[in-house]
Amino acid sequence: MLKRNLISIIIPVYNASAFISNTIDNLLAQEVEKELLLVNDGSTDNSLNILNDYAQKYSCIKVLNQTNQGVSSARNHAIEVAQGEFLIFVDSDDLLEPGTLQKCLNIYHANNDIDCVVFTYKCCKPNLFVFDTKLYKKSGLYTIEQWLMPFSVLHKTSIINCIGTKLYRTSILKDKNIRFNEDISYCEDVGFTTIYLKYVRKLFYINEPLYCYMFVNPNSLMTKYMHNYPMSKKYLHMQQYNLLKEVYGENFPNHEYYRVLALDLYSCLFNEIMHVRTDKNESILRIKEIASLPYIWKSIIHAGFSKIAIILLLFKVIPHYPFLLFFNRLMFVKYSS
Numbered sequence: 001m002l003k004r005n006l007i008s009i010i011i012p013v014y015n016a017s018a019f020i021s022n023t024i025d026n027l028l029a030q031e032v033e034k035e036l037l038l039v040n041d042g043s044t045d046n047s048l049n050i051l052n053d054y055a056q057k058y059s060c061i062k063v064l065n066q067t068n069q070g071v072s073s074a075r076n077h078a079i080e081v082a083q084g085e086f087l088i089f090v091d092s093d094d095l096l097e098p099g100t101l102q103k104c105l106n107i108y109h110a111n112n113d114i115d116c117v118v119f120t121y122k123c124c125k126p127n128l129f130v131f132d133t134k135l136y137k138k139s140g141l142y143t144i145e146q147w148l149m150p151f152s153v154l155h156k157t158s159i160i161n162c163i164g165t166k167l168y169r170t171s172i173l174k175d176k177n178i179r180f181n182e183d184i185s186y187c188e189d190v191g192f193t194t195i196y197l198k199y200v201r202k203l204f205y206i207n208e209p210l211y212c213y214m215f216v217n218p219n220s221l222m223t224k225y226m227h228n229y230p231m232s233k234k235y236l237h238m239q240q241y242n243l244l245k246e247v248y249g250e251n252f253p254n255h256e257y258y259r260v261l262a263l264d265l266y267s268c269l270f271n272e273i274m275h276v277r278t279d280k281n282e283s284i285l286r287i288k289e290i291a292s293l294p295y296i297w298k299s300i301i302h303a304g305f306s307k308i309a310i311i312l313l314l315f316k317v318i319p320h321y322p323f324l325l326f327f328n329r330l331m332f333v334k335y336s337s
Contacts, residue, residue, distance in 0.1 A: 042068025
């Protein structure tokens with residue numbers, strides 16, 4: 001049986017010895033009744049020893065140990081044993097603003113019929129604020145139909161996608177068997193939140209950046225090529241379609257859905273362009289595969305997304321490796337400056 005007012009905080013840990021203490025200390029300072037479920041996912045550094053040291057000092061900390069199976073498996077492991085009425089996910093290098101959990105708990109107490117509390121996030125480097133995200137929506141109570149529109153804005157700002165910007169009802173996760181898809185490498189968190197929102201009738205939105213993504217390794221996203229990115233995006237699009245169909249039925253928002261598809265297709269191209277491989281034929285082939293997706297032009301027409309149309313047209317008309325290299329250099333300068 002879930003324990004009333006207890007918040008389960010799930011933190012997957014893999015080779016995080018350099019920064020996990022900051023995260024744990026930050027969460028211990030949250031003045032609510034809580035359990036910290038620290039899942040060591042086969043770390044090869046000193047992470048497990050650090051976790052065990054904390055567990056000996058604080059009764060609210062539980063260490064779960066498993067062989068390296070990935071972040072989705074680690075989170076699913078913790079969901080199974082979570083005992084809190086509410087649940088939140090925090091990455092091993094991230095932080096919550098002081099008082100975040102108490103604020104969310106107060107909102108749940110004042111609104112018994114809500115199924116989720118959502119807030120925004122900010123991105124920071126150590127000792128340096130980078131940016132935050134807010135919506136035009138005011139803080140307050142929303143039906144799911146009200147909050148999901150415009151869907152493309154929620155998607156573009158990632159507020160709908162981020163698993164850490166929500167305090168969930170654990171009962172919904174367990175009763176509906178909502179878990180992370182362990183078969184995909186990217187967008188697994190987005191698929192999780194999308195499925196959860198299918199069971200949300202009302203939510204409370206806080207237009208404040210209470211979750212802090214820490215760029216401990218700011219170059220990681222720029223240097224890591226995502227091999228299964230298009231496949232993961234297809235899984236996400238299916239879940240998003242199911243969510244919108246469930247919520248809006250015959251009033252399905254075609255324009256918003258296809259705009260999201262166009263944005264994601266652009267991100268797939270960005271992934272290819274930023275990581276040009278030594279095998280030029282493989283790079284060109286992947287670009288052509290993305291350009292030939294059956295719904296790509298329909299997405300562009302609905303979205304009016306001229307940027308992606310121009311890029312795809314260039315790759316169809318001028319499929320030469322020098323152009324790909326030029327665009328790679330151009331994008332790298334833009335996003336690394």
